[in-house]
Structures are given as structure tokens and as C-alpha cells.
Amino acid sequence: xxxxxxxxxxxxxxxxxxxxxxxxxxxxxxxxxxxxxxxxxxxxxxxxxxxxxxxxxxxxxxxxxxxxxxxxxxxxxxxxxxxxxxxxxxxxxxxxxxxxxxxxxxxxxxxxxxxxxxxxxxxxxxxxxxxxxxxxxxxxxxxxxxxxxxxxxxxxxxxxxxxxxxxxxxxxxxxxxx
Amino acid sequence: xxxxxxxxxxxxxxxxxxxxxxxxxxxxxxxxxxxxxxxxxxxxxxxxxxxxxxxxxxxxxxxxxxxxxxxxxxxxxxxxxxxxxxxxxxxxxxxxxxxxxxxxxxxxxxxxxxxxxxxxxxxxxxxxxxxxxxxxxxxxxxxxxxxxxxxxxxxxxxxxxxxxxxxxxxxxxxxxxxxxxxxxxxxxxxxxxxxxxxxxxxxxxxxxxxxxxxxxxxxxxxxxxxxxxxxxxxxxxxxxxxxxxxxxxxxxxxxxxxxxxxxxxxxxxxxxxxxxxxxxxxxxxxxxxxxxxxxxxxxxxxxxxxxxx
Numbered sequence: 001x002x003x004x005x006x007x008x009x010x011x012x013x014x015x016x017x018x019x020x021x022x023x024x025x026x027x028x029x030x031x032x033x034x035x036x037x038x039x040x041x042x043x044x045x046x047x048x049x050x051x052x053x054x055x056x057x058x059x060x061x062x063x064x065x066x067x068x069x070x071x072x073x074x075x076x077x078x079x080x081x082x083x084x085x086x087x088x089x090x091x092x093x094x095x096x097x098x099x100x101x102x103x104x105x106x107x108x109x110x111x112x113x114x115x116x117x118x119x120x121x122x123x124x125x126x127x128x129x130x131x132x133x134x135x136x137x138x139x140x141x142x143x144x145x146x147x148x149x150x151x152x153x154x155x156x157x158x159x160x161x162x163x164x165x166x167x168x169x170x171x172x173x174x175x176x177x178x
Numbered sequence: 179x180x181x182x183x184x185x186x187x188x189x190x191x192x193x194x195x196x197x198x199x200x201x202x203x204x205x206x207x208x209x210x211x212x213x214x215x216x217x218x219x220x221x222x223x224x225x226x227x228x229x230x231x232x233x234x235x236x237x238x239x240x241x242x243x244x245x246x247x248x249x250x251x252x253x254x255x256x257x258x259x260x261x262x263x264x265x266x267x268x269x270x271x272x273x274x275x276x277x278x279x280x281x282x283x284x285x286x287x288x289x290x291x292x293x294x295x296x297x298x299x300x301x302x303x304x305x306x307x308x309x310x311x312x313x314x315x316x317x318x319x320x321x322x323x324x325x326x327x328x329x330x331x332x333x334x335x336x337x338x339x340x341x342x343x344x345x346x347x348x349x350x351x352x353x354x355x356x357x358x359x360x361x362x363x364x365x366x367x368x369x370x371x372x373x374x375x376x377x378x379x380x381x382x383x384x385x386x387x388x389x390x391x392x393x394x395x396x397x398x399x400x401x402x403x404x405x406x407x408x409x410x411x412x413x414x415x416x417x418x419x420x421x422x423x424x425x426x427x428x429x430x431x432x433x434x435x436x437x438x439x440x441x442x443x444x445x446x447x448x449x450x451x452x453x454x455x456x457x458x459x460x461x462x463x464x465x466x467x468x469x470x471x472x473x474x475x476x477x478x479x480x481x482x483x484x485x486x487x
Contacts, residue, residue: 067207070219070249070479081483083180084207085202092215121214 006015006081006133006152015149018046019130022147023099030161032125033097038114039067039085042102044164049101054065064089066100068113084163089118092120099147105131108143131155133172163168182480186298186305189314194329202324204476205469212248212471222251225482228281230273231308232258235445237467238308238424242285245474254281265290270300271292277303283482286310305483308394312346312407319352320440321473323360325466327396328439335360335485339391341367342423342450345374345412347455349401367391368407368423371412386422392433396455399424399440400450416449426452430460438462 007015025034030053037046043065050063069084100114111129117126130147135154152174154160159175181198190198211219225247231239241256246253256276258264273284278369283304286294291313296307309315326405338357344350344366358381365383366373378384385391392398403419413419430437439451439461447453455461 025467034470069207070211073223076485079485081180081480081485084204086207087210116220120214120218122215 002176003173004175006160007150007170009169009171010168012149012170012172015132016048017056018054018058018108019132019149020049020080023049023053023130024057025100026128027097028061029057030157032034032095033061033099034091034093035061035063035099036066036089036093037063037089037113038102039069041104041162041164042100045103045162048170049130049163054141055098060102061128062091064091065077066114066117068110070118071113071116071136073109073113089121092122093118093124095125095127096118097120097128098124098152099130101130103131103164104133104135104160105143105148106135106160108139108141111143112141132162135160182356184306185481185484186294187316187477187481188294188298188305188307189453190316190319190352190359191314193316194430195359195385197224198320198323198356201320201473201476201480202252202327203410204480205472206326208475208479209469209472211475212468213476218248218250220250221479222246222249222482225249225281225282226254226280227254227285227478228254228256228276229308230256230276230284230286232269232286233309234259234269235287235308237470238287238315241470242306242317242474243470244309245478248471249281249475250477251292251478252267270297273301278300283478292368304484306481308350311348312351314346314352314355315348315442316352316356317470317474317477319356320477321357321466321470322349322353322399322440325440325462325469326438328465328469329462335358336362336397338362338397338399339365339367339385339395340399340401341388341391341425341449343372343403344368344377344401345372346404347401350397353399354382365391365394368415369419371456388425389429392425392437393430395437397438397440399442401442402446403449404443416446420449424448424452425455425467427454427458430455430458440466442451442459443467472482 035040037043041118053061065088067085067087069082122130128146131145131148134151136151163171281296287308288310291311292305293310298305323333339352354364367385416439441463443449
């Protein structure tokens with residue numbers, strides 16, 4: 001297994017900082033905006049952004065976790081079933097601006113499932129997508145992110161490994177599977 | 179672990195402790211789903227489920243049907259009382275006819291113990307046992323344990339007394355297996371005539387005095403007297419049964435601790451359980467019913483999600 005570091009801790013914190021500034025630019029004081037992290041790994045990025053927005057703008061942004069397991073289009077088609085995670089959304093998204101947050105945008109299928117799942121909480125005014133890593137040229141669906149941390153060119157056989165862990169250093173690798 | 183070790187849910191006896199935990203973890207997420215403004219997920223939209231009930235049921239059947247609909251499955255219902263079974267068709271023929279209409283899963287209740295096990299050897303569809311005679315009722319036992327876990331935090335180490343008509347109860351047998359697999363201590367309590375002869379060989383305590391059982395336990399699961407299954411008299415009268423084994427508020431309050439009262443329904447008010455107990459804060463009977471939908475959603479979802487199912 002070959003690993004190549006594509007975001008080191010310093011770069012990653014600069015990137016998150018930029019994403020937060022872009023969010024502030026478009027959403028002002030977040031009065032009518034909610035942030036929704038996609039389970040399982042989008043939630044780490046969400047927590048990072050929520051904390052950083054608090055430091056930057058002094059705002060406490062409404063946020064929640066969304067699990068998309070029951071909305072996936074590969075049910076019964078995978079070799080091993082996906083285990084569901086917790087959904088924690090204690091607000092209604094009716095007429096709200098929603099920013100979906102995930103670590104990696106690859107085929108776009110999780111995001112489609114997430115948009116489907118989100119509708120169970122009302123009809124949002126607008127839905128945006130924020131991702132840390134956008135894997136170019138690999139979309140199965142006509143989707144694009146509004147906020148992108150870093151765009152990378154990858155092959156289908158490669159994997160992007162994101163480590164966002166408060167107890168370790170935050171890093172992103174590109175992994176070649178043998 | 180993300181999948182069950184079995185293709186069918188025929189009984190608690192066949193599944194592992196890990197299976198039970200997986201079902202509970204999945205039920206947690208479904209419990210959140212059924213409390214949303216839109217209580218439905220599209221997971222089973224290309225699955226057809228037949229509810230085949232050869233024996234009467236309201237609660238279990240409604241609960242299964244609701245669980246199936248919340249998962250977006252297509253549902254067909256069959257009850258023996260209004261069908262060709264009355265004309266002499268065999269069980270296997272009836273089921274094969276249903277399956278040839280492209281049905282993926284069967285939820286089945288039958289008066290004969292082992293009927294779903296027999297079917298599982300002859301058909302491909304996933305089978306969920308919704309009660310087979312006096313043998314097992316796995317989803318009821320799962321929702322009972324799940325309700326205990328929700329109320330007391332954990333099942334392991336808890337003392338559970340099953341009180342009443344143990345002899346005719348599939349709920350009792352499934353509960354004994356489920357509770358023991360999760361590390362709880364189990365006691366059965368009832369009049370001698372309603373306790374199976376060799377019940378102690380399952381590793382449960384046996385008690386004839388209901389007061390002593392209540393003093394011992396953290397949770398009392400009170401069972402219904404199943405008059406419809408009793409061909410002979412097992413006790414002199416319902417009044418006498420209620421006098422010796424009925425649980426009322428006075429009895430509960432004379433204990434020096436608080437215990438949780440469960441009942442799988444339907445309650446015979448004033449026989450095994452007095453109204454003042456059934457409606458009191460001790461009882462979690464309606465929580466059991468709500469948890470039943472989440473547990474059945476989890477079971478159906480996990481069985482359907484198996485690759486190649």
C-alpha cells in the first residue's frame with residue numbers, strides 16, 4: 001500500500017479556515033442557515049467547522065448529523081451491508097438554507113441519498129454542499145460542490161483517507177491499493 | 179458486524195448475542211426514524227412482504243404491517259380464516275402459491291410449533307416467525323429485552339421474573355433464551371399446573387409464590403392466561419387465579435423497591451394485572467408496543483439487506 005500525503009496539518013487548517021470564511025461570506029450571521037454533517041465521517045469535519053466559526057465570527061450555528069444508510073441506492077447490491085449510524089437533527093429544515101458537509105465527494109451517490117433523507121425534515125429553501133476533498137472526473141451523477149477544500153485527480157482504484165481526529169493530527173492521504 | 183448470522187428469524191434459540199446487539203443498534207436508528215415528522219424511509223421499496231397469519235392477531239400483525247410500510251415495502255395480507263386453507267390446501271401449497279407471485283419475505287404465525295422451521299427447509303424467501311403455537315415468538319422477546327435496556331440501561335445482570343401461564347407461552351420461551359443470551363437472570367413463577375415439568379433444565383429459577391418472585395426481581399414480565407389454549411382446567415377459577423397470582427398496586431407498594439412491570443398484551447384486566455398497575459408509572463406496556471415497530475423494522479431491514487437474499 002502506497003500513501004501520499006495531500007494535505008498536511010498546517011495546510012488542512014488553512015483550508016478549513018478558508019471554507020469557514022466562504023461560509024461567512026455567503027451566510028452572514030447564519031440566522032437562517034443550518035449545517036448538516038453526513039454520517040459517518042462528515043460529522044468530524046462539521047464539528048471542526050462549527051468550532052472554528054464560533055472562534056471566527058462568534059456565532060453558534062445550528063447543526064446536526066444525518067445518516068443516509070436507509071436512503072442508499074445500493075441496498076442488497078453490496079457484498080457487506082452498511083451499518084446505520086445515528087441521525088441527530090432536532091430542528092426542521094423548512095425554508096432554511098442547508099449546507100451539507102462531507103469529507104470526500106466521489107461518485108455523488110451519498111449526496112443524492114442525503115438530499116433524499118433531508119426531505120424528511122421539511123422543504124429547505126436552498127441546499128448547498130461543502131466537501132474537504134473533491135475527487136475530479138469520478139462522478140456517477142450530475143452533482144457539484146459549492147465549497148471545495150481541495151480538488152484532486154484520482155483513479156477509481158485509489159482511495160482518499162481523511163484523518164480528522166482531535167487526539168491526533170489532521171491529515172489527508174491518497175492511497176494506492178495494491 | 180453488520181449482518182445477521184441467520185437467513186431467517188425462526189427463534190431466539192438460533193441467533194447469537196451479537197445478532198441481538200445488531201438488531202438493537204439498528205432499532206435505535208429506526209426509533210429515531212419513527213419519531214420524525216416524516217416517518218418513512220425508502221430502504222425496502224423493491225421488496226414484497228406477505229403477512230401470513232394462520233392464527234388471530236391484532237397487535238403483532240399491525241406492528242409488522244406498520245414496520246413494513248415505514249420501510250416502504252409492498253405488503254400483502256393473508257389470514258387463514260378467509261382463505262383456501264378452509265378448503266383443505268396444505269401449508270406448503272398455500273405458501274408456494276403466495277411465493278410464486280414474487281414475494282421476497284414471509285412473516286408467519288401458525289398454531290403448530292415448528293411450522294416456520296418446516297417451511298424454511300422448503301422455500302427460499304426469508305421467514306420471520308411471528309409466533310408458532312406454544313414454541314417461540316422471537317420479535318416479542320427482542321422488543322421486551324429492548325424495552326428493559328431502554329428503561330434500565332442494560333439487560334446483563336438484571337433479574338427478570340416471568341409470571342403467569344408459562345406452559346402455553348411462546349413469549350416465555352423466547353424471553354428465557356433472549357434474556358439468558360444477554361446475561362440476565364430469569365425466574366418463572368406461576369401455579370404448578372401452568373409450569374412446564376422440565377422448565378428448570380433451561381437454567382431458570384422456579385417460584386410458586388408471586389410475592390417472593392416480585393421481591394427477587396427488577397423486572398416482572400406478566401403473561402396472559404391463555405384460555406383459548408387450555409383444553410382442561412388448570413386452576414379452579416379465574417377469580418382464584420387473580421387472588422393468588424394477580425398483581426395489584428397494593429402488592430407492588432408493599433415491596434421495599436420499585437420494579438418495572440411489562441405485559442406482552444392483550445391484558446386481561448383484573449385477572450393477571452389490576453387496572454391500577456397497568457395504568458401506573460410502574461408499567462412500560464405502551465413503550466413495549468412502540469418499541470415493537472422499531473424492532474420489527476430492524477429485523478426486516480437486516481434480513482432483507484443480506485447479499486443475495
